[in-house]
Amino acid sequence: MTTTIQNQTSKQLVQASRAGAIGGLIAAAAFIFGIALLVTSLSDYADGDATPAEKVDFLVGHQSTLYVWYSVIFLVFGVAIIPLARTLRERLVDVSPELADIGAVFAYIWAGLMFATGMTHNIGDAAVADLNETDPAAAEALWSAISTVTDGLGGGNELVGGMWILLVSLAAWGTKRLPKGLNVLGIVSALAGLITLVPGLSDVGMIFGLGSIAWFAWTGIVLLRNPTVAAPVAEVAR
Amino acid sequence: MQSVQKMGGIGALIAAGTFVVGLAMFATLFTDFVSAATPAAAAEFIADNQLALYLWNITIMIVFGIALVPFVLAIADLLRDAHSPLARVASVFGLIWSGVIISTGMITNIAYATVSDLHGTDPEMASTVWAGLDAVTNGLGGGNEVLGGVWVLGISIVALRERLFARWVNYLGVVTGVAGLATVVPALEDVGAVFGLGLIVWFIAVGIDLLTNSDRSAEPSSPRLETSRTS
Numbered sequence: 244m245t246t247t248i249q250n251q252t253s254k255q256l257v258q259a260s261r262a263g264a265i266g267g268l269i270a271a272a273a274f275i276f277g278i279a280l281l282v283t284s285l286s287d288y289a290d291g292d293a294t295p296a297e298k299v300d301f302l303v304g305h306q307s308t309l310y311v312w313y314s315v316i317f318l319v320f321g322v323a324i325i326p327l328a329r330t331l332r333e334r335l336v337d338v339s340p341e342l343a344d345i346g347a348v349f350a351y352i353w354a355g356l357m358f359a360t361g362m363t364h365n366i367g368d369a370a371v372a373d374l375n376e377t378d379p380a381a382a383e384a385l386w387s388a389i390s391t392v393t394d395g396l397g398g399g400n401e402l403v404g405g406m407w408i409l410l411v412s413l414a415a416w417g418t419k420r421l422p423k424g425l426n427v428l429g430i431v432s433a434l435a436g437l438i439t440l441v442p443g444l445s446d447v448g449m450i451f452g453l454g455s456i457a458w459f460a461w462t463g464i465v466l467l468r469n470p471t472v473a474a475p476v477a478e479v480a481r
Numbered sequence: 482m483q484s485v486q487k488m489g490g491i492g493a494l495i496a497a498g499t500f501v502v503g504l505a506m507f508a509t510l511f512t513d514f515v516s517a518a519t520p521a522a523a524a525e526f527i528a529d530n531q532l533a534l535y536l537w538n539i540t541i542m543i544v545f546g547i548a549l550v551p552f553v554l555a556i557a558d559l560l561r562d563a564h565s566p567l568a569r570v571a572s573v574f575g576l577i578w579s580g581v582i583i584s585t586g587m588i589t590n591i592a593y594a595t596v597s598d599l600h601g602t603d604p605e606m607a608s609t610v611w612a613g614l615d616a617v618t619n620g621l622g623g624g625n626e627v628l629g630g631v632w633v634l635g636i637s638i639v640a641l642r643e644r645l646f647a648r649w650v651n652y653l654g655v656v657t658g659v660a661g662l663a664t665v666v667p668a669l670e671d672v673g674a675v676f677g678l679g680l681i682v683w684f685i686a687v688g689i690d691l692l693t694n695s696d697r698s699a700e701p702s703s704p705r706l707e708t709s710r711t712s
């Protein structure tokens with residue numbers, strides 16, 4: 244009887260862990276897709292020196308590419324981190340209840356911010372393109388305002404995502420719940436994310452971005468290969 | 482359990498501190514900004530005072546929003562055994578509030594940079610853009626205090642019933658929460674000041690309570706709750 248219950252519990256754990264693992268891998272893939280597009284077809288758009296007028300021109304000419312890009316990096320990514328956050332909280336809550344709980348709250352807030360950013364982009368870009376047909380000067384001003392909002396919510400300051408990854412890494416620190424190298428990577432990436440808060444250091448966000456890709460992918464693999472926390476993590480770490 | 486309450490108490494005191502620092506800077510350094518009659522005047526002020534505004538914004542929005550999370554979770558934890566749906570719903574509002582405040586802070590951070598840059602090249606556009614951004618950030622984090630209001634009101638009602646904090650603290654929470662909700666009515670936006678000031682006192686009082694009583698367990702059989710129920 245007890246064995247059956249244990250088997251069921253561990254089966255549930257394995258399933259939850261698999262959902263989290265898939266979430267982590269999708270999040271990493273969404274990030275990679277986003278960066279790949281950013282340095283290829285969208286590189287002109289990402290150019291920091293471009294004027295609002297140039298940005299609006301580019302936006303009007305590449306609306307569907309931008310739509311796909313935003314949908315993947317914000318909406319798909321936002322959905323993917325929810326199961327990952329749940330799984331990581333489950334995995335850490337008995338060894339560090341406070342940090343695991345607080346970290347999960349930041350993850351859920353981050354998911355909300357990602358949705359908000361993606362939705363504002365999709366509606367805002369359409370509004371800019373429409374306005375550009377009748378009043379290009381107003382379209383530039385509108386673009387400046389909307390891109391400030393979306394940059395603030397989802398990109399320019401990587402504070403919330405940084406808080407989550409930092410708290411997960413600290414909660415797992417010194418335990419065998421996640422490999423040590425992963426925790427180091429998490430802390431370094433997260434600190435880079437928090438630093439983006441300092442004006443002028445937004446570019447450090449790139450370290451956060453690349454570090455996060457590795458963190459998401461590695462976390463996904465750990466959760467997939469080692470779904471129950473009872474098993475030793477050591478061999479997965481290598 | 483104890484550690485949750487301790488972190489929550491520290492969070493509450495930090496949150497109250499950011500409020501006080503924010504108000505002090507608001508009343509001294511930023512009187513011109515606050516009373517700026519036109520978006521153009523505001524944009525000019527931003528271009529001239531970027532660093533001070535950054536510090537202000539990071540304190541009142543971002544530090545506050547982060548400190549709120551352990552505080553909300555600590556109270557939710559204390560009220561868990563009351564099995565009150567109201568307490569759970571209110572706590573969700575508290576966490577959403579934290580997300581919205583942090584969002585406001587991050588948008589504002591970028592907004593200062595955008596407006597300062599534009600002010601150098603196209604002052605007219607800078608003021609238009611500022612008018613738009615000011616509406617967004619004011620809507621999310623300041624003009625309407627619904628989220629914080631629902632949280633404080635809901636928690637205080639349950640705390641009164643459970644005799645969790647001192648009576649006056651809970652009544653203060655009810656008044657503060659109602660003042661926060663009242664800001665939804667456009668004509669009553671100024672009631673936000675009551676909300677702000679009430680909140681500072683409530684944060685400090687509850688924060689101290691969490692820290693000094695951090696050894697109480699959240700079990701319903703806790704001596705403190707028991708004695709207060711029978712008294």
